[in-house]
Amino acid sequence: MILEAFLTMLVGIVLLDAWVTWRVVGDGLSSSRQRAAQIALVWLLPVLGALIVLNLQRRNAEKGSGRYRDVQDVGDDLAHARQFLKKLDDVIDGD
8 A cells, every 4th residue: 555655656756757857848948058957956856846947937938039139329328427427526516
């Protein structure tokens, strides 16, 4: 009886870990190093690792375009900083 319960629990843990591993392998947004680390966590800490990885996985994440957004020209930041510092000096000096 105890052996059957132990084997049932063991099979359940292996199925959980296999399912989480399958989800990690199918995650296209993670790098291969991240996937390897997640799989190692799942199998080294069978139940806890699987729950942590499931909790950290993205839900319905969209794949990025692979490009940075266009940066708007905000002008010469250094010139704006100099004007601000000059005004600050004027205020501090009381001019």
